[in-house]
Amino acid sequence: MKKLTIYLSFLILLFIQTSPGTAAPKDGPKNIILLIGDGMGLGQMEIARLFEYGKKGHLYIETLPYTALAHTYSANNRVTDSAAGGTALAIGEKTKNEMIGVTANGKEKKSILDLFKNHLYKTGIVTTNSVTDATPASFTASVKNRWEDQHAIAKQQLQTKVDVIMGGGLSYFGANEKGDTNLINQYKKAGYQFVATKQELQHAKSDKILGLFGPKHLNFKLDRNKLHSQEPTLTEMTAKTIETLSKNSKGFFAMIEGARIDHASHASDLTSIWKETIEFDNTVKYCVEWAKKHPDTLIVVAADHETMGISSSEPMDIKALKQISVTPHYMASQLQKNKSGIGYTNQSIRKVFKQYAHMTLTNRDIALFQSDIKNDRNQVYPDQQIAWEIGNRIAKHYHAGSLDRSTEKLSTTGGHTSNMIAVFAYGKGANQFHGVMDNTDIPKILAELMGFAF
Ligand SMILES: [Zn+2]
Known part of the structure; x- marks a missing residue:
């Protein structure tokens, strides 16, 4: 009887150790x-x-x-x-x-x-x-x-x-x-x-x-x-x-x-x-x-x-960055399309940067933004490119440490x-x-x- 009990316990132990469903981890x-x-x-x-x-x-x-x-x-x-x-x-x-x-x-x-x-x-x-x-x-x-x-x-x-x-x-x-x-x-x-x-x-x-x-x-x-x-x-x-x-x-x-x-x-x-x-x-x-x-x-x-x-980065303007209350993705959604359906109106670009990022864009800034979004060939996330262009400008304006947009453009991982x-x-x-x-x-x-x- 004792032998049988030992034998049974051995079998149970063997089962526990070999069955994947019940194997107990080693602590x-x-x-x-x-x-x-x-x-x-x-x-x-x-x-x-x-x-x-x-x-x-x-x-x-x-x-x-x-x-x-x-x-x-x-x-x-x-x-x-x-x-x-x-x-x-x-x-x-x-x-x-x-x-x-x-x-x-x-x-x-x-x-x-x-x-x-x-x-x-x-x-x-x-x-x-x-x-x-x-x-x-x-x-x-x-x-x-x-x-x-x-x-x-x-x-x-x-x-x-x-x-x-x-x-x-x-x-x-x-x-x-x-x-x-x-x-x-x-x-x-x-x-x-x-x-x-x-x-x-x-x-x-x-x-x-x-x-x-x-x-x-x-x-x-x-x-x-x-x-x-x-x-x-x-x-x-x-x-x-x-x-x-x-x-x-x-x-x-x-x-x-x-x-x-x-x-x-x-x-x-x-x-x-x-x-x-x-x-x-x-x-x-x-x-x-x-x-x-x-x-x-x-x-x-x-x-x-x-x-x-x-x-x-040392010159990063934390106070200004903390005052921004929406993301560049939201800002992008607030831009007004041109009548032609291609690109955005200068007026809406100026307004969005002012209202949400507290930045005053010059005519030259706006012209550059227009040409950058027109020439962008973002292969990684094409739907995100406008937001990335907005975000990158805000980061640069407030001197935050982030890859330059031209480096990002060369990157296959965005x-x-x-x-x-x-x-x-x-x-x-x-x-x-x-x-x-x-x-x-x-x-x-x-x-x-x-x-x-x-
Ligand atoms: Zn990623």
Whole structure:
């Protein structure tokens, strides 16, 4: 009888160790929250710190006990885009710019989120961008080109069975002219609760949530009042995600992205870099405070790359930049088209710069603006070019540290840089993050801590 008991215990032990669904991690964390500030370099953090708290103040992120620096180059470029940068953080391997969730030779590879999923942990992705955009997609989909088909990425996310998906991107989930079906209905059939406003999100009770709060990316924090935005904040989406994933679960993995730090940086919009980074910082604070009540949690804060060489230059006029109350994207929307439909009226250009950026343009400035927008060939985000032209002029006027527009124009990533990014960690396993590492080391360390094999 005793022998039989020993034999049975041995069998049970063997089962626990070999079955992927039940394998207990070797004392790894129960929950991992990976927060990614898209385009958030040390310059963006410094701008947010100075604007919000002054010279002697501190961001919350700075209080995390473990820090490291990471290189971000991609397989085919010294400077990464968000696709290769996100993929490195997701699959632990370098890939080429524009590739998502695949290796440099185009082979699909499981992401750290997939590994959690395979081991029956809950998973979630949250972003202020479209949920199908590069960073969230790197964790939940595999495509050879990020611009290929957002609807196909949304479909893959359904197949991946991510428990919580929140952000923008509603326009990619509907039926379309290419004959794709309405994905919202398919998500509902698969047991997801679909929510589209802040109120609906607050009342959501399901274990599986699809929250899409805008057609593409969510609004910039700075424009939200002006646009009467009904969207939840990044912190509100994160709070609901943690609440949902931690309910009756063995643990979870969540990727939370502050996506618009990158968008603000591309436009050299120092005011929005401040606002977006502070929103991200608040979200980090929320997660760490939750982790303090759930000590078996690991929080890692990273970035996919730096954007526009943002820096805290000495002559920068912080006071003036803080007085700007809308983004260059909003300003662009206020320009009046010429009667011909090409270009904008001189009068509206003068008015917009005066009203929102408190700048007086000369006739020469206006003529130059007109010719610059006419000759712009922005291949990366053609729809953003007017906003970038406005933002760049404001940054220059107030002497903020940002790449010159001519350098940005030559860049295939729209102004990303290869500056090292900072990594911060708190909680169980946080001491693994130190020194100078590679971006691919981050998911490798997470997998190692959990006892998962890539
Ligand atoms: Zn970018």
